[in-house]
Amino acid sequence: xxYCVALRLNSGxxxxxxxxTNAGVDNVSRYTKIHTWSVxxxxxxxxxxxxxxxxxxxxxxxxxxxxxxxxxxxLGLMQVTSMFQAARLLGxxxxxxxxxxxxxxxxxxxxxxxTLILGGQVKGGKMSLYLIYPEGNFIEVSDxxxxxxxxxxxxxxxxxxxxxxxxxxFNEAVKLLVVSFDSTIKANVSVGMPLDLCIYxxxxxxxxxxxxxxxxxxxxxxxxxxxxxxxxxxxxDLPDFQLSRPHRN
Amino acid sequence: xxYCVALRLNSGxxxxxxxxTNAGVDNVSRYTKIHTWSVxxxxxxxxxxxxxxxxxxxxxxxxxxxxxxxxxxxLGLMQVTSMFQAARLLGxxxxxxxxxxxxxxxxxxxxxxxTLILGGQVKGGKMSLYLIYPEGNFIEVSDxxxxxxxxxxxxxxxxxxxxxxxxxxFNEAVKLLVVSFDSTIKANVSVGMPLDLCIYxxxxxxxxxxxxxxxxxxxxxxxxxxxxxxxxxxxxDLPDFQLSRPHRN
Numbered sequence: 001x002x003y004c005v006a007l008r009l010n011s012g013x014x015x016x017x018x019x020x021t022n023a024g025v026d027n028v029s030r031y032t033k034i035h036t037w038s039v040x041x042x043x044x045x046x047x048x049x050x051x052x053x054x055x056x057x058x059x060x061x062x063x064x065x066x067x068x069x070x071x072x073x074x075l076g077l078m079q080v081t082s083m084f085q086a087a088r089l090l091g092x093x094x095x096x097x098x099x100x101x102x103x104x105x106x107x108x109x110x111x112x113x114x115t116l117i118l119g120g121q122v123k124g125g126k127m128s129l130y131l132i133y134p135e136g137n138f139i140e141v142s143d144x145x146x147x148x149x150x151x152x153x154x155x156x157x158x159x160x161x162x163x164x165x166x167x168x169x170f171n172e173a174v175k176l177l178v179v180s181f182d183s184t185i186k187a188n189v190s191v192g193m194p195l196d197l198c199i200y201x202x203x204x205x206x207x208x209x210x211x212x213x214x215x216x217x218x219x220x221x222x223x224x225x226x227x228x229x230x231x232x233x234x235x236x237d238l239p240d241f242q243l244s245r246p247h248r249n
Numbered sequence: 250x251x252y253c254v255a256l257r258l259n260s261g262x263x264x265x266x267x268x269x270t271n272a273g274v275d276n277v278s279r280y281t282k283i284h285t286w287s288v289x290x291x292x293x294x295x296x297x298x299x300x301x302x303x304x305x306x307x308x309x310x311x312x313x314x315x316x317x318x319x320x321x322x323x324l325g326l327m328q329v330t331s332m333f334q335a336a337r338l339l340g341x342x343x344x345x346x347x348x349x350x351x352x353x354x355x356x357x358x359x360x361x362x363x364t365l366i367l368g369g370q371v372k373g374g375k376m377s378l379y380l381i382y383p384e385g386n387f388i389e390v391s392d393x394x395x396x397x398x399x400x401x402x403x404x405x406x407x408x409x410x411x412x413x414x415x416x417x418x419f420n421e422a423v424k425l426l427v428v429s430f431d432s433t434i435k436a437n438v439s440v441g442m443p444l445d446l447c448i449y450x451x452x453x454x455x456x457x458x459x460x461x462x463x464x465x466x467x468x469x470x471x472x473x474x475x476x477x478x479x480x481x482x483x484x485x486d487l488p489d490f491q492l493s494r495p496h497r498n
Contacts, residue, residue, distance in 0.1 A: 154403035158432045162477055163484045174490035183407045199492070209492050219490060226487055228411055234479035235412045238472055241423035243448070243458050 001190035002033055002050035002151035005180060006117045006129050007173055008141050010166050012208065013119045013127060013200040015046050016177040018151075018185070020192035021053050034196045035060055037067070037077045038207050043122040045077055045086060046198055050151035051114030051134070058097045059090065059114070082122050087130040087138045090118055095136030115150045120200060127202050155187040156180035170199050170209075175223065178213075182224045195220075250439035251282055251299035251400035254429060255366045255378050256422050257390050259415050261457065262368045262376060262449040264295050265426040267400075267434070269441035270302050283445045284309055286316070286326045287456050292371040294326055294335060295447055299400035300363030300383070307346045308339065308363070331371050336379040336387045339367055344385030364399045369449060376451050404436040405429035419448050419458075424472065427462075431473045444469075 004017040017033040031053060037045040049056035066076030080086040094116060101112040113134035121127040129141035131148045141148065146166055149157065159179050168176065174197060184191050193215045199208040213220050253266040266282040280302060286294040298305035315325030329335040343365060350361040362383035370376040378390035380397045390397065395415055398406065408428050417425065423446060433440050442464045448457040462469050 154436070155407055157436060158404055158407075159480070159484065161435070162480050169489070170492060171489040174492075175487055176484070178490065179484065179487070186410070187403070187406060211493065219488075223487055227483070230483035230486065231408070231411050231480075234476070234483050235408065235425070235428065237479065238424055238428070238475055239468075240418070240420040241427065241468060243420060243423075244460065 001188060003153070003156065003181065003184045003188075003191040004033055004048040004050055004117060004150050005147060005156070005160070005177055006046075006048060006119050007147045007164065007168075007177070008119075008127070008129050008166065009168055009170070009173055010202075011170065012202045012204075013046070013129065014170060014173045014177065015048060015117075015119060015196075015198040015200075016174075016181060017048050017196050018181065018191045019194055019196060020190060022190055025189070028192075030194075032196055034198055036198065036207060036210075037063075037120075039078060041123065041205050043078070043080070043120065044200055044205050044207060045080075045083075045118070045120035045122075046200065047077075047090070048117040048119075048150065049114055050116075052112045055094070055097050055101070055112050055114040056116075059093050059116070062093050062097070063089070080122060082125045083118070083120060083128045083130070084140075086120075086122070087118055087132060087140075090116060090130075091132050091136035091138050094132060094134065098134055117148050117150055121203070121205060123205060127200070152184055152188050152191050156184040159183065174199075178220055178223050179227055182220070182227060193220075250437060252402070252405065252430065252433045252437075252440040253282055253297040253299055253366060253399045254396060254405070254409070254426055255295075255297060255368050256396045256413065256417075256426070257368075257376070257378050257415065258417055258419070258422055259451075260419065261451045261453075262295070262378065263419060263422045263426065264297055264366075264368060264445075264447040264449075265423075265430060266297050266445050267430065267440045268443055268445060269439060271439055274438070277441075279443075281445055283447055285447065285456060285459075286312075286369075288327055290372065290454050292327070292329070292369065293449055293454050293456060294329075294332075294367070294369035294371075295449065296326075296339070297366040297368075297399065298363055299365075301361050304343070304346050304350075304361050304363040305365075308342050308365070311342050311346070312338070329371060331374045332367070332369060332377045332379070333389075335369075335371070336367055336381060336389075339365060339379075340381050340385035340387050343381060343383065347383055366397050366399055370452070370454060372454060376449070401433055401437050401440050405433040408432065423448075427469055427472050428476055431469070431476060442469075 022028040066074035116132040119129040132138040195213040315323035365381040367379040381387040444462040447459040
């Protein structure tokens with residue numbers, strides 16, 4: 001399992017992903033799950049992946065091969081002229097990779113599934129986010145659905161739903177993501193530190209801030225502690241239920 | 250999907266369950282998911298179920314048949330002499346019911362699965378909770394795991410983990426459950442109001458308080474509103490992240 005989130009703010013895009021992968025609890029590794037493609041002033045693309053690691057890596061390698069041989073049979077992400085084209089290319093590549101596994105006689109194709117988030121901007125187009133399903137089809141971010149999560153999405157969703165606002169600053173958005181990831185990491189050992197963070201500023205067409213938050217990151221530790229305390233305080237302040245007839249306690 | 254929780258407190262047991270069942274989103278019904286068996290001064294048993302409704306109902310009917318004909322071939326829950334015996338009886342009955350479906354030539358036996366929480370007390374024994382798996386085996390509540398959840402457990406778990414304490418009063422415990430159910434209902438339409446609540450006082454061997462919280466329950470609505478506001482306040486009070494280099498926002 002993984003946990004990746006992409007937020008669309010008025011000021012840009014914010015991506016966060018954990019780095020833990022596992023093939024069973026006795027085989028845990030660390031891989032980055034955010035990949036970027038940059039052509040200064042032309043395009044800036046981010047890709048986040050959850051699911052089968054071999055599938056995600058194959059998809060990325062196929063795209064990189066296309067980038068290296070732009071006249072070859074494969075397209076690369078560097079050659080797309082819109083984010084929609086990028087989403088189509090990724091969806092096709094993902095479906096092909098999963099299809100190859102299945103055609104190779106492997107059963108239970110579900111275990112080869114991966115889900116992707118694509119985000120970024122191509123010159124002349126608008127900044128956008130797409131969620132790409134293992135079947136190769138995809139949905140685009142909208143005003144009603146201004147963020148995407150993939151992987152272990154449930155534990156960290158309630159705070160996103162309650163506190164997300166497209167007017168958040170980058171610093172507030174990172175705070176929101178840290179709280180969401182903290183809840184998830186506490187609940188599911190298959191999601192783990194360190195966390196990768198990438199920020200894209202709208203219309204910049206250049207790599208923005210990126211950073212890795214390690215286990216001992218002071219901000220993460222402080223926020224985790226404070227949030228736990230504040231939740232307990234907030235819960236304590238709520239009015240108790242009143243049983244409609246008397247009880248011993 | 251369903252959502253059921255059972256808490257073991259020092260003063261007794263508290264059970265809460267939603268009442269929504271569905272066979273697809275176009276076929277939604279309402280059923281109670283808490284069943285009780287009482288013999289005043291002898292035993293008080295609660296059963297909560299999540300999963301296939303036909304399986305849960307078959308299990309309960311088998312046990313009730315046993316109760317009606319105490320000398321017949323089937324045992325009823327009324328005849329058990331300990332909670333462990335009750336858990337064994339339930340586990341066996343559940344495995345038999347699921348097994349019959351599979352032996353009847355039905356594939357995908359997983360869709361007939363149900364998971365149960367058993368709680369209560371039998372005279373001379375201690376008050377306890379058991380979580381019973383579709384395979385018929387079960388685990389007992391412990392000091393490290395003082396509550397059980399079944400069904401759609403993820404959205405409502407973080408607040409249970411952070412705020413549960415065995416010293417909670419019944420009124421505080423119901424407050425905690427209402428917050429946990431509110432988060433779950435907001436996130437998953439297959440979990441829905443009204444909610445059933447049952448309370449068992451330790452060593453009472455008698456049915457305790459029970460009540461149904463309807464959609465328009467004032468306490469539920471007030472708590473949902475307040476909790477949302479307090480979460481937003483608590484989140485706002487947390488220190489923002491500081492990007493390590495300046496940004497436009």
